[in-house]
Amino acid sequence: MDTEVESGNRRGRPNYSPEFKHRLAVAACERGVSVSKLAQDHGINTNMLFKWRRDLRAGLLTGPATSETRLLPVVLKPSSPSAKPASGAASGGSIEITIADATVRVCAGADAALLLLVLQSLRA
Structure with missing residues (x-):
């Protein structure tokens, strides 16, 4: 049994190192691994x-x-004065969200409900 635990919590709860958590989480994602058995071990x-x-x-x-x-x-990149949008016009910006191995590009005006559904499915 290879468990890395640090004490230090007032309630006596163990503090596991981030490396330990990551190593076990990766092992738990492998095909055919019993998460219950891995935890018990x-x-x-x-x-x-x-x-x-x-x-x-x-x-x-x-x-x-x-x-x-x-x-x-x-x-x-320096912006040119003529590149500014007219007053009242919406910006055409976008963002990229990376979760695990997936990247979602969200453009201005994206449907919020659809974006929420996509992000929730990536976290599952």
């Missing part, structure tokens, strides 16, 4: 491991930082 509650797996799939549980983690350069 590591002495943790099955529901906790299911939550870690959901968090991993939703992109909320990240792996350990590696030496390859680095900042990327950002380049800002």
